Amino acid sequence: MSNNIWVFVQQDEGKLADVSLQLISKATDLAKDYNSKTGSSVVVEAVLLGEKVKDLASTVIQYGAEKVFCVEDARLKFYTPVPYAKVMVDIIKKEEPQIILYGATTTGRDLGPRVASSLKVGLTADCTDLQIGDYESKGETYENILYQIRPAFGGNIVATIVAPEKKPQMATVREGVMKLNDPDSSRKGEIVEIASIVDDMDCLTEIIERVQQEKSVNLTASPIIVAGGMGVGTKEGFDIIADFAKTIGADVAASRAAVDAGFIHKDHQVGQTGVTVRPKLYIACGISGAIQHRAGMDESAKIIAVNNDPDAPIFQIAHYGIVGEISDVIPKLKKAFTAKA
Amino acid sequence: MGLNLVVLVKQVPDTQNITGDAMKEDGTVNRGALPAIFNPEDLYALEAALRIKEEIAGSKVHVITMGPPAAEQVLKESLYRGADTVALITDRKFAGADTLATSYALKCAIEKIGKYDIVICGRQAIDGDTAQVGPQTAEKLGINQITCVENIEQIDEASLIARRSIEGGFEIVKSKYPVLVTMTDEGHTPRTSSAIKVMTYKNAKAGDPEIPMWSIDYIGADVEACGLKGSPTKVKKIESVVLKAEELQMIENTDEGLNNLMHALISDHTLG
Ligand SMILES: Cc1cc2nc3c(=O)[nH]c(=O)nc-3n(C[C@H](O)[C@H](O)[C@H](O)COP(=O)(O)OP(=O)(O)OC[C@H]3O[C@@H](n4cnc5c(N)ncnc54)[C@H](O)[C@@H]3O)c2cc1C
Numbered sequence A: 001m002s003n004n005i006w007v008f009v010q011q012d013e014g015k016l017a018d019v020s021l022q023l024i025s026k027a028t029d030l031a032k033d034y035n036s037k038t039g040s041s042v043v044v045e046a047v048l049l050g051e052k053v054k055d056l057a058s059t060v061i062q063y064g065a066e067k068v069f070c071v072e073d074a075r076l077k078f079y080t081p082v083p084y085a086k087v088m089v090d091i092i093k094k095e096e097p098q099i100i101l102y103g104a105t106t107t108g109r110d111l112g113p114r115v116a117s118s119l120k121v122g123l124t125a126d127c128t129d130l131q132i133g134d135y136e137s138k139g140e141t142y143e144n145i146l147y148q149i150r151p152a153f154g155g156n157i158v159a160t161i162v163a164p165e166k167k168p169q170m171a172t173v174r175e176g177v178m179k180l181n182d183p184d185s186s187r188k189g190e191i192v193e194i195a196s197i198v199d200d201m202d203c204l205t206e207i208i209e210r211v212q213q214e215k216s217v218n219l220t221a222s223p224i225i226v227a228g229g230m231g232v233g234t235k236e237g238f239d240i241i242a243d244f245a246k247t248i249g250a251d252v253a254a255s256r257a258a259v260d261a262g263f264i265h266k267d268h269q270v271g272q273t274g275v276t277v278r279p280k281l282y283i284a285c286g287i288s289g290a291i292q293h294r295a296g297m298d299e300s301a302k303i304i305a306v307n308n309d310p311d312a313p314i315f316q317i318a319h320y321g322i323v324g325e326i327s328d329v330i331p332k333l334k335k336a337f338t339a340k341a
Numbered sequence B: 001m002g003l004n005l006v007v008l009v010k011q012v013p014d015t016q017n018i019t020g021d022a023m024k025e026d027g028t029v030n031r032g033a034l035p036a037i038f039n040p041e042d043l044y045a046l047e048a049a050l051r052i053k054e055e056i057a058g059s060k061v062h063v064i065t066m067g068p069p070a071a072e073q074v075l076k077e078s079l080y081r082g083a084d085t086v087a088l089i090t091d092r093k094f095a096g097a098d099t100l101a102t103s104y105a106l107k108c109a110i111e112k113i114g115k116y117d118i119v120i121c122g123r124q125a126i127d128g129d130t131a132q133v134g135p136q137t138a139e140k141l142g143i144n145q146i147t148c149v150e151n152i153e154q155i156d157e158a159s160l161i162a163r164r165s166i167e168g169g170f171e172i173v174k175s176k177y178p179v180l181v182t183m184t185d186e187g188h189t190p191r192t193s194s195a196i197k198v199m200t201y202k203n204a205k206a207g208d209p210e211i212p213m214w215s216i217d218y219i220g221a222d223v224e225a226c227g228l229k230g231s232p233t234k235v236k237k238i239e240s241v242v243l244k245a246e247e248l249q250m251i252e253n254t255d256e257g258l259n260n261l262m263h264a265l266i267s268d269h270t271l272g
């Protein structure tokens, strides 16, 4: 049993998923914590599947993986569940890692459950935090296992889930919640090529067409965000938001209600069904602060809320509150910034 | 001919419309205070099945739920909308099941129905939000899966073509049967109940011939793999989400107030 910590590294058409590198970073921290608590020397390893992936492995190593298992096969070019799960289950059984992390992407949330079912182990969905700690149950203590922390019940509760009795402990983790470590280009690691066991019979899904565009904004990396909600009122109203954002060097985000109303593209949506952000500053304009929205932004270092309703829930998590009309406050804030900067 | 369609539906607490008394003091959920509803995406799953039935003559729609006797309500609602048969998988020994144990029980129930071509689930249930039961049921049945399906674009007696959503786009994929698909709420709007069917089934109760109850023994499931015993994941701790109110500083909506705020943010390097 290797006891190492693994990350399933997702690539789409030769590009590594951001969340996978965030997970390599997180796994490095977990390994350090585990080793200091137990005196062992577990390391971070990654699994990378695709048609041609060996070239990507060095990037994965720079972020902290000691070893990257690469499986290359034309039938693994695009993700499909049966071949991917078969390859994963096979390597896991041979190497016996203690933890495996997947990004909570459509791919990770399709693959993870299939692998968990096959191995008959637990899987916790859509985690927002991971820690190492002890668990006591019925007089037994399980030491240094993985705490899998996730919102549930529509974001109304936060649950800590453990799977103490079986290895590997597996979790899918939401994009944007784990910090990315700085890559170190001098890091050396091992690239292990593994022969593919995929059979034509496994290829049950035929991909007829695949359309995927780069997101028009990458809010997960934004240090400053100005977000608009229904209170902005109209599509034109968003011009005021965008103009203010540009002035202060911020990116524009939105609530789901504003996206659904057609004020702005879905790529800008923050929250449970949008992206999770953690900027230095989040300025929420005309956003009520529903739990599903807060789920994506309440880790922001500073929050300013602008709302004409003094009782809006957003004020309960804000550091600065301004009660007023968007059309009045935002131009005034812009003016104040230009005067001071 | 026709296709045999199995739809998996779940009764869930209405977590989207949480009211004040929904959370207990100790941070656990007061299920009693939340109305139980048909999991929203499962209505889209049922709708997809009913549309296939309309398209391919001779098809049958079987609806299964696993839950307590009160879950009969979602089965009745399925009958109202046009399901051919329903079954309630219910047994005290199923209690405490995580997604692994749930998918195992559902797999046994599906095999009890016998021949099936397509199993249709919702993408995820709004209580756990895991989206795991679909893929895990597919794996247990040893069949292919297509998750996050927005729409079934084409279908015939041998295969289907579905549009599934992926980050920043979509995929058009084809699979032969048997296959399990999970539906999002982007597809065809679910139909409402038929008045005639409501008349037919409104007095039906779990245990009646229209709503049979299936036990662990009946579906041939191994007790060790069911309920709490068959669940590798345990809940260690639950906390309700607390709003941190203490730090709020109200800023006057005046030139002076806003100037001071901007000044403070620039001097501590948050801005500029
Ligand atoms: C399963 C599920 C997932 C969801 N996922 C997300 C998600 O990812 N992200 C998300 O954001 N939401 C999500 N939602 C929706 C969420 O519940 C709320 O409906 C949404 O966040 C509300 O958006 P809003 O605050 O912009 O609109 P509203 O709730 O309508 O609030 C508008 C606010 O603007 C204020 N206002 C109005 N006019 C003015 C004005 N002239 N000047 C100043 N203030 C004004 C009002 O006082 C109010 O507080 C989800 C819901 C569900 C059920």
Ligand SMILES: Nc1ncnc2c1ncn2[C@@H]1O[C@H](COP(=O)(O)O)[C@@H](O)[C@H]1O
Pocket (backbone or CB within 6 Å): B008, B009, B010, B039, B041, B042, B045, B064, B065, B066, B067, B099, B102, B106, B120, B121, B122, B123, B124, B125, B126, B128, B129, B130, B131, B132, B133, B134
């Ligand atoms: N107890 C259950 N009975 C029947 N179907 C279920 C049950 N639990 C989950 N499902 C199905 O699996 C889907 C995903 O559920 P979940 O993995 O809990 O998010 C649901 O939308 C249902 O279609």
